[in-house]
Amino acid sequence: MPEKVIRVPSLNDLAWDFQQLFLIWSQANEGNEDVRFDFSHCQFLRPNAVVFLGGLARLIESRLRTVIFDWNTLQNEKVMTNICQNGFAGIFGHTIVGWDGNSIPYREDMTLNMNEIMDYLTYNWIGRGWVHVSERLQNAIAGTMWEIYANAFEHSGTQIGVFSCGQHFWNQNDLILSVVDFGRGIPANVRNFFRQYVDENQISKLSDATLLKWAFERSNSTCMGGVARGLGLDFLKQFIRINQGKLEVYSNQGYAIVDQAGERYENIRNSFEGTVVHITLRCVENLYQFQGEVQLPI
Amino acid sequence: MKLSIRDKIGPRCIIKEDGQNIYDQIHGSLKNGETVTLDFEGVNQFASPFFNFAIGQLLKDIQEDKLRRLLLIENLNETGKLVVERVIENAANYHGDKDYRKILDDILEQQAKESD
Numbered sequence: 086m087p088e089k090v091i092r093v094p095s096l097n098d099l100a101w102d103f104q105q106l107f108l109i110w111s112q113a114n115e116g117n118e119d120v121r122f123d124f125s126h127c128q129f130l131r132p133n134a135v136v137f138l139g140g141l142a143r144l145i146e147s148r149l150r151t152v153i154f155d156w157n158t159l160q161n162e163k164v165m166t167n168i169c170q171n172g173f174a175g176i177f178g179h180t181i182v183g184w185d186g187n188s189i190p191y192r193e194d195m196t197l198n199m200n201e202i203m204d205y206l207t208y209n210w211i212g213r214g215w216v217h218v219s220e221r222l223q224n225a226i227a228g229t230m231w232e233i234y235a236n237a238f239e240h241s242g243t244q245i246g247v248f249s250c251g252q253h254f255w256n257q258n259d260l261i262l263s264v265v266d267f268g269r270g271i272p273a274n275v276r277n278f279f280r281q282y283v284d285e286n287q288i289s290k291l292s293d294a295t296l297l298k299w300a301f302e303r304s305n306s307t308c309m310g311g312v313a314r315g316l317g318l319d320f321l322k323q324f325i326r327i328n329q330g331k332l333e334v335y336s337n338q339g340y341a342i343v344d345q346a347g348e349r350y351e352n353i354r355n356s357f358e359g360t361v362v363h364i365t366l367r368c369v370e371n372l373y374q375f376q377g378e379v380q381l382p383i
Numbered sequence: 384m385k386l387s388i389r390d391k392i393g394p395r396c397i398i399k400e401d402g403q404n405i406y407d408q409i410h411g412s413l414k415n416g417e418t419v420t421l422d423f424e425g426v427n428q429f430a431s432p433f434f435n436f437a438i439g440q441l442l443k444d445i446q447e448d449k450l451r452r453l454l455l456i457e458n459l460n461e462t463g464k465l466v467v468e469r470v471i472e473n474a475a476n477y478h479g480d481k482d483y484r485k486i487l488d489d490i491l492e493q494q495a496k497e498s499d
Contacts, residue, residue, distance in 0.1 A: 199398050203428060221427070225462040228430045231397055235432055282483035287491070295494045304473055312440045313477035316431040316469055 086150070089118040093127045096134035098261070098363060100353070103335055106137045107355040113141055119151040124159035132189070132250040133263040133363050135173050139191055140248035140265045140359075142177065147245050154178055171250060189213070189251030189262070196246070197238040199231075205249070206230050206262075215253045215260050216368045229324050232317030233264050233362045240307060241268025241360060253368070260366040267359035270337035272296035278307035293339035294350040301341060301348065322348065329367050336360040384412050389425035396429050396463070402436030409437075413445055413453050424458040429466050438467060439474035447475050 091112050096102045113120050122138065142152040154177040159165050168174045169181040171188035189210050194202060206227040211218070218226070237247045243266040251262040269277070272293035279288055299305055301322065306315035322343040325332040332343040338356035342349050386408060392401045409419045441450055450471075459467065 197398075199395065203395055203397065207428070221460060221462065224428045228397065228428045228462065228466075231430045232432075235398075235430065279483060279487060283487050287487055290491055290494075291487075292494060295490060299490060304476065311443060312435055313442075313470075313474040314432075314435055316435070316466075316473055320431060320466075320469070 087118045088121050088153075089113075089116065090121045090123050092123045092125070093130070093134075093138065095127050095129040096131060097129060098131045098133045098263075098365075100340075102131070102134065103361065104353065104355050106134060106361075107335075107353075107357040109138075110141055110357045111355070113145055117148075117150065119153070120145050121153045121155050123155055124161075124164070127159060127164060128161050130164050130168065131263075132171075132191075132252045132261050133265075133361065135168060135171065135191055136248045136250040136263045136265050137361065139173060139177070139193065139250070140245070140267055143193065143245045143248070144267045152177075167252070171252070173250070187253045187255065189253070191250040192248070194234070194247045194249075197234060202234050203227055203231060210251050210260070210262055211366075213253070216366060226324070229320050230262065230364070232321055236317055237264065237266040237268070237360065237362075240271070240274050241266045242274075243268035243359075258368045260368050262362075262364045262366075264362045265359065270339075270358055271300050271334070271360055272337040272339045273358075274307055275300055292352050293337045293356070294341075294352045297334065297336060297339035297341050298350040301343075301350075325364065325366075331365040333363040333365075334360065335363075384409070384417060385420040385422060387422045387424065389423070392426075394426050394428065396423075396426055396433040396437075398430075399432040399436040402433040402438075405437040406440055409454075410441060413441060413450065416453065418453050418455060420455040420457060421459075422457045423460070423463060426458075426463070427460065429463045431466055431470060434466050434470040435474070439470045439477075442471070442474040442477075447471065 089112070091109055093109070094105055096105060145152050156174060156179050165174070167188055169179060170184055170186045171191045173191040175182050176191065192205060207223060211223050211226045234247060237243065245267060247264060247266045249262065249264045251260070253260050275296040276288055276291065301318050303319040304313070304315040308314045322332055325343050326345060329345055334341040335353070337358065338352050340351045340353045386405065388396060388405070391405065412419050456467065
């Protein structure tokens with residue numbers, strides 16, 4: 086089968102970098118060729134890029150095409166060390182096995198395995214000692230982050246699972262978690278839900294940013310069946326806001342950011358089918374708060 | 384009736400399936416006006432899907448004041464209490480028959496305002 090070479094640039098976690106990832110997604114989706122990722126121009130690869138490329142590789146493979154990560158093209162030692170350390174390179178053909186360091190393992194979940202995911206969040210992510218919080222608050226944070234996985238598995242319709250990766254950055258003192266699925270996307274899911282009640286003409290007027298905003302509001306849920314839902318994202322965004330973190334969600338053409346300044350929703354130029362949830366926590370001692378110190382939430 | 388959640392579920396009250404399991408065990412007794420105690424000793428991680436199904440859905444056919452009188456919760460830490468309270472509040476305000484046409488009109492009106 087003919088092969089398509091996709092060059093991976095240096096990728097940070099700013100809006101431009103996500104746009105590049107969505108362009109790579111478009112490139113990879115076009116045609117039926119096998120894909121080779123070339124890293125000769127890559128000098129930096131944040132966990133959002135690692136997890137996106139990993140999930141994308143599985144997506145392409147699910148369509149019976151081959152994906153090769155051409156590690157020989159990766160000249161930057163820091164990037165190489167990092168993706169070997171978090172296990173990503175080993176999963177995709179490199180001989181080196183991951184080890185503990187300041188990276189958080191890359192993982193692929195085909196199913197919603199509660200104990201494995203909670204162990205990952207509790208012991209490999211928040212419980213690594215980078216964020217100085219009590220054990221009780223660690224448990225609370227892990228439970229809040231769980232909602233991301235629950236939403237991804239329950240609502241996205243992903244056929245290839247959910248992908249996650251994180252990292253601790255000493256310089257900025259940030260703790261990152263990035264979770265990606267290549268399902269329908271939140272706006273597409275909400276749009277489908279509204280189709281039961283209103284005609285297509287009305288639906289077509291809704292922007293992806295508007296639909297994302299609806300999904301982020303407390304009590305709003307596309308789940309049927311008579312059980313009140315719609316609290317997961319609400320818990321998450323309140324925790325992030327109070328603790329000076331940042332929550333960003335890219336889904337279809339919608340973008341949401343929740344931080345100390347509030348929450349904003351925008352439409353972006355390059356869309357993709359799926360959802361990226363990207364969380365940044367500040368590792369500042371005594372920053373994290375619990376009930377009694379603040380009104381809400383966890 | 385008293386249930387040890389740790390014995391029934393384990394130290395993590397996270398997923399809706401476990402919540403449904405607890406609901407199935409307590410719903411009948413509560414409906415009959417019996418007191419039920421849920422003991423959360425040894426449980427330290429919580430998420431809303433568990434409580435939506437274990438407790439939130441009880442409000443489908445049991446009034447909130449009756450539920451609060453009959454359902455006793457012991458040894459639940461602050462995190463769990465926050466989630467339970469939010470779940471009860473959410474379930475009490477839940478209406479399965481929302482007017483989505485009206486909701487969509489409002490959303491479109493808001494969208495138009497924001498794009499001005």
